[in-house]
Amino acid sequence: MTCVELHQSLAEQEDVGSWEQRTHLRECPACSTLVRELNLIVAAAGQLQEADEPSPRVWNSIEAALRQEGLIRPQRPFVSSFGARWGAARWLVPAAAMLLLALGIYMRRESQADHAAQQALVTSMGNQVASQSDLNDDELMQEVAENEPAMKTQYAENLRQVNESIRDAQGLVNESPNDADARRSLMDAYHQKSMLFEMAMDRPLP
Amino acid sequence: MPLPSHQSHANSTTQTTYAASQRVRPETGDLTEPRQQQGAEPSEADLIQRAKLGDAEAFQALYDKHKRRVYSLCLRMTANTAEAEDLAQEAFLQLYRKIATFRGESAFSTWLHRLSVNVVLMHLRKKSLPSVSLEEMTQGGEEESPKKDFGADDVALTGSIDRMQLQRAVESLPPGYRMIFVLHDIEGYEHNEIAKIAGCSIGNSKSQLHKARMKLRDLLKMNRAEKAGKSRVG
């Protein structure tokens, strides 16, 4: 193998492991130096990987573009306030329980009480827990998707079951507002739902 | 297609073995930092999931994780900080616009890197002439071999090569050579991958790489000879 042939072989293959190449390199100091120097360059090239960092300007521009294109949700409107609103609404569960208890006592005493008025009171309690606090199931699921995407299916199923329980219990209470068991079932169902929200928010249970 | 890592650089100085063939390619194909401990930080998959929901912090965390690699690539290829920043920005934006379609963790870093290379290539092609081929991009430098007025032939490349010196030498390569050298010797792509990305043959990629290394050797020697000359004069 001549020097020219060795040069050619370097351009065609990355390995200089063939017998001809090795023999030539042993005998030719010039080619041997060339290969050593090229190896030095290749070894040094690794230093240039990830050596620099872009200025903060780059992320600022990316972020601005993402916001403009709507890819970044503007200030995560419900996620940021969801926790706060749920925190504020939590007291409604025990409060509603107290109210139901009081109503039960009241209705036992005043059995002549107006049926429609009683029904309105009971209905409003459930609404206080869910509607008035402005929380809804979509927001719960969004929160789960954010924090525990793997649990999404599980939460969806639990939510479906607890909503069914609430609907059933609410139906019973509407039919017979004086029925203490029906009222207790309704409160239990709401309590279960509150636990679901608590878990989604990763808060200690009440 | 998995992308390479760079563990081989540290042990590639054997005298008679051509270093580039010594690369070790782990099966992970992950371009990012060593994997985090379980439960420490959110995983990349989690971050992608959150970014899909429009979470600004997740977008930024993904950016922080990959910005150095992407920006360094752009900088090596363009040799211009402003251009490199624009290109890195463009690469991330293109990727984030498609983030809703992402599935896995390795897809993200692989896709991001490939996309960055393509963004840079598009830019280089637009900059020189529309639809310039790789061959044409390397032509310019092939004729003019570095001047050897400083007795560069007598200077041996020994010891280690200074990072800044090498960086400047890479910057002065013709764009086509630079691209092949950056992709193969810095980023660790294989020739078959480079051929696909750059739209050339594997043989072409190999010969361009060899020419790039030869030219770098000349440039580095010239630089050392110049320095030696100056120190003799001063």
Ligand SMILES: [Zn+2]
């Ligand atoms: Zn020789």
